[in-house]
Amino acid sequence: MAVFTSVGLDDVQPWIAQFPLGRALALKGIASGIENSNFFLTTERGEYVLTIFENLSFEQLPFYLQLMRHLAERDVAVPAPVPNGAGELCVPLQGKPAAIVSKLVGSSEMSPAPVHCAEVGAMLAKMHLAGLDFPLHQPNLRGLEWWHGAAPEVLPHLSAPEADLLRAEMHFQDAFHASAMYGRLQQGPVHADLFRNNVMFDGERLTGFFDFYFAGCDTWLFDVAVTVNDWCVDLATGVLDEARVRAFLDAYHAVRPFTADEGEAWQPMLRAGALRFWLSRLYDLHKPREAEMLTPHDPTHFERILRERIATPAPALDS
Numbered sequence: 001m002a003v004f005t006s007v008g009l010d011d012v013q014p015w016i017a018q019f020p021l022g023r024a025l026a027l028k029g030i031a032s033g034i035e036n037s038n039f040f041l042t043t044e045r046g047e048y049v050l051t052i053f054e055n056l057s058f059e060q061l062p063f064y065l066q067l068m069r070h071l072a073e074r075d076v077a078v079p080a081p082v083p084n085g086a087g088e089l090c091v092p093l094q095g096k097p098a099a100i101v102s103k104l105v106g107s108s109e110m111s112p113a114p115v116h117c118a119e120v121g122a123m124l125a126k127m128h129l130a131g132l133d134f135p136l137h138q139p140n141l142r143g144l145e146w147w148h149g150a151a152p153e154v155l156p157h158l159s160a161p162e163a164d165l166l167r168a169e170m171h172f173q174d175a176f177h178a179s180a181m182y183g184r185l186q187q188g189p190v191h192a193d194l195f196r197n198n199v200m201f202d203g204e205r206l207t208g209f210f211d212f213y214f215a216g217c218d219t220w221l222f223d224v225a226v227t228v229n230d231w232c233v234d235l236a237t238g239v240l241d242e243a244r245v246r247a248f249l250d251a252y253h254a255v256r257p258f259t260a261d262e263g264e265a266w267q268p269m270l271r272a273g274a275l276r277f278w279l280s281r282l283y284d285l286h287k288p289r290e291a292e293m294l295t296p297h298d299p300t301h302f303e304r305i306l307r308e309r310i311a312t313p314a315p316a317l318d319s
């Protein structure tokens, strides 16, 4: 259940008058999701999604909402936030920040084939290029610095082999992030959490990326690695499916060619993408936030992926 703040049509009616959407006709809570309260909202002007943010503050939201607006204006398939009459994208509802965005058609593709991976790869490259002139900056808040804060907190909860892996990978990633080659990688706004459940498909047609609330500025290749580690993986073993990886990378490369530095950084970056989610899942399991709402995801899935990426080279990038 993912409606943490309950709102009814009567609460929304006076509030929605500030938006150019006409009257609210229906409001229905959305069951999935773990961070925010989401509702399908029907108004006289069409179908929207209303989100009440449970953990993010008014100060944090402009980066995410402005980024979505920027991308939507450049034809990237993302929900477009609707400004109110004063041009604000985020306004209080029940004392919490809230926003209305356009509703994407379709549903998540949880068993992707190469054709779906190609769609995601091409749209991700388009998104990276469209973000080049986005003026706001926020670092990836789940990047190397966060890993250094989280690792000592989770280490006491790990078995000896897990602790050895975590220490060794942190050491490896420190060296990778400090390298001249890493410093030359193209950076910009990235989604940073583009898992299967954060993309909509209508059949084989991608209709949008959503859930931008882990977005930040980081290397484009990190975004590619995070996405490939989810979309192209055999969920039971963590092994990459070559056909899906090739479809994804070829489609990305056709829109935004990979560089030679990215080719060199690819294997360590896949490990970085696995470490990031192993760590955050460990952290959520052992150090739950006070406002934690649902059962945390299984960390061993990403431990398996990390071990697999260390043991077996992934298909190479073209450059």
Ligand SMILES: Nc1ncnc2c1ncn2[C@@H]1O[C@H](COP(=O)(O)OP(=O)(O)O)[C@@H](O)[C@H]1O
Residues within 6 Å of the ligand: 002, 030, 032, 033, 034, 035, 036, 037, 038, 049, 079, 101, 102, 103, 104, 105, 197, 210, 211, 213
């Ligand atoms: N713009 C949108 N268009 C259509 N459905 C959406 C949109 N945004 C969210 N949803 C639906 O709401 C669900 C929860 O959204 P999500 O952003 O993943 O929540 P949370 O941030 O709480 O994890 C999604 O699985 C999707 O079904």
Ligand SMILES: N[C@@H](CCOP(=O)(O)O)C(=O)O
Residues within 6 Å of the ligand: 033, 034, 035, 193, 195, 197, 198, 211, 277, 280, 281, 297
């Ligand atoms: N994708 C992350 C968790 C973030 O949850 P989301 O529903 O907001 O995408 C993970 O799998 O650990």
